[in-house]
Amino acid sequence: MHFDLNENQTMFRDMVRDFAKQEIMPIAHQMDVTREMPDDLVEKIKANGFFGLSFPEEYGGLDVDTITYGVVVEELARASAGVCIMVTVHNSVGYYPVAGFGSEELKREILPRMAAGEIAAFCVSEAGAGSDAASLRATARKEGEEYVLDGSKMWVTNGTRAAFFVVLARNPGSTDHRGIHAFLVPRDTPGLSVAKKEDKMGLRASDTVVIDLDGARVPAANRLGDEGDGFRIGMTALDGGRIGVAFQALGIGRACLEAAAKYSMVREQFGKPIGRQPVIGNMIADMGTELDAARLLAFRAAWLKDQGRRFTKEAAMAKVFATEAAGRAADAAVQIHGGYGYVKEYDVERYYRDVRVTRIYEGTSEIQRLVIARELLRELA
Ligand SMILES: Cc1cc2nc3c(=O)[nH]c(=O)nc-3n(C[C@H](O)[C@H](O)[C@H](O)COP(=O)(O)OP(=O)(O)OC[C@H]3O[C@@H](n4cnc5c(N)ncnc54)[C@H](O)[C@@H]3O)c2cc1C
Numbered sequence: 470m471h472f473d474l475n476e477n478q479t480m481f482r483d484m485v486r487d488f489a490k491q492e493i494m495p496i497a498h499q500m501d502v503t504r505e506m507p508d509d510l511v512e513k514i515k516a517n518g519f520f521g522l523s524f525p526e527e528y529g530g531l532d533v534d535t536i537t538y539g540v541v542v543e544e545l546a547r548a549s550a551g552v553c554i555m556v557t558v559h560n561s562v563g564y565y566p567v568a569g570f571g572s573e574e575l576k577r578e579i580l581p582r583m584a585a586g587e588i589a590a591f592c593v594s595e596a597g598a599g600s601d602a603a604s605l606r607a608t609a610r611k612e613g614e615e616y617v618l619d620g621s622k623m624w625v626t627n628g629t630r631a632a633f634f635v636v637l638a639r640n641p642g643s644t645d646h647r648g649i650h651a652f653l654v655p656r657d658t659p660g661l662s663v664a665k666k667e668d669k670m671g672l673r674a675s676d677t678v679v680i681d682l683d684g685a686r687v688p689a690a691n692r693l694g695d696e697g698d699g700f701r702i703g704m705t706a707l708d709g710g711r712i713g714v715a716f717q718a719l720g721i722g723r724a725c726l727e728a729a730a731k732y733s734m735v736r737e738q739f740g741k742p743i744g745r746q747p748v749i750g751n752m753i754a755d756m757g758t759e760l761d762a763a764r765l766l767a768f769r770a771a772w773l774k775d776q777g778r779r780f781t782k783e784a785a786m787a788k789v790f791a792t793e794a795a796g797r798a799a800d801a802a803v804q805i806h807g808g809y810g811y812v813k814e815y816d817v818e819r820y821y822r823d824v825r826v827t828r829i830y831e832g833t834s835e836i837q838r839l840v841i842a843r844e845l846l847r848e849l850a
Contacts, residue, residue, distance in 0.1 A: 489548035500674035515586030528580035546720025551674025563589025628678030660685035671822035722795030782844035
């Protein structure tokens with residue numbers, strides 16, 4: 470066992486770190502205030518191939534392993550969690566259902582376009598269906614060689630920019646997960662529209678929207694997997710996505726630690742830097758220790774995925790621990806900044822808001838614990 474990144478992984482990390490420093494960090498605050506991500510930043514992200522991170526080379530992607538992917542995600546999140554989530558949703562829950570379950574013809578047509586930067590979104594959640602995704606109500610009615618989609622999807626990350634939407638919808642009249650199908654729906658499908666952009670607490674550079682489906686027709690060839698496979702496809706995609714959220718939280722947490730450490734050595738009270746006060750030192754020690762523990766869990770989950778082994782429990786453990794550790798780190802970073810941590814001039818105020826959602830999306834902390842308990846009880850009881 471060793472803990473070093475290999476040459477390729479190190480190269481990717483350094484490349485993304487430089488990119489983030491030059492292109493994202495200088496505008497991260499402005500994007501948070503305006504809720505807009507400049508088009509030219511998205512173009513630069515495309516040009517660097519980040520939208521093809523997960524995609525096999527034969528489809529024009531970079532085909533990085535999951536550890537490299539995690540390292541890249543951490544670096545992006547350290548600069549802007551909003552930019553990071555655009556890239557990760559596309560590369561995980563946007564990519565995987567098509568790559569894993571699309572027909573060969575669909576993959577050849579769509580994956581190179583996605584890898585080149587035609588962005589993907591993932592539409593499972595609805596107003597009434599969150600943690601209990603199997604209760605979703607959007608319908609897919611078969612008519613000849615087409616399906617007609619009706620319903621409304623909430624919380625769609627990338628919704629305003631996406632060229633492709635992975636949509637879960639059910640056979641009319643079905644009541645459980647076995648009636649759910651998955652589809653790839655192109656943006657220009659008549660009947661698909663953006664109904665509302667959410668005004669969020671954090672991740673404000675990222676667009677989160679409501680998507681309405683009103684008689685949207687998709688060819689049967691755009692169904693992913695067999696009829697009734699949709700729920701399994703969605704849940705498997707989320708397993709992988711959770712590793713990405715763990716690394717995203719780590720990136721925000723590391724930004725908190727770095728900001729707190731620097732601030733604590735320049736801010737003087739009682740005649741010395743506050744970082745020299747044992748209480749503040751202890752806070753910094755705990756932040757660093759917990760984030761390192763979280764990183765090891767995230768690396769283990771990523772490694773298992775790369776080995777082709779089961780990683781459901783480990784991904785859930787990584788997500789719940791990393792997101793909660795990063796939440797505590799953000800809280801401590803604000804505390805260490807005192808009143809300055811409570812105003813927008815200081816980045817820790819943004820980190821504190823951004824990190825909060827990592828405990829909610831792609832499965833809440835409560836749902837991760839249900840998954841971990843289910844797996845442990847199956848193994849041990
Ligand atoms: C910024 C953002 C981006 C998102 N992006 C996407 C996206 O791209 N695509 C998409 O499909 N969805 C997306 N989501 C939706 C996200 O996945 C859901 O918000 C999440 O799954 C929780 O669902 P909910 O909000 O309906 O909460 P609920 O499921 O209503 O949960 C409310 C509370 O009850 C708890 N709870 C629920 N069931 C149980 C249980 N059995 N045991 C214990 N506690 C329970 C939850 O943990 C939570 O604390 C996004 C959400 C946000 C905020």
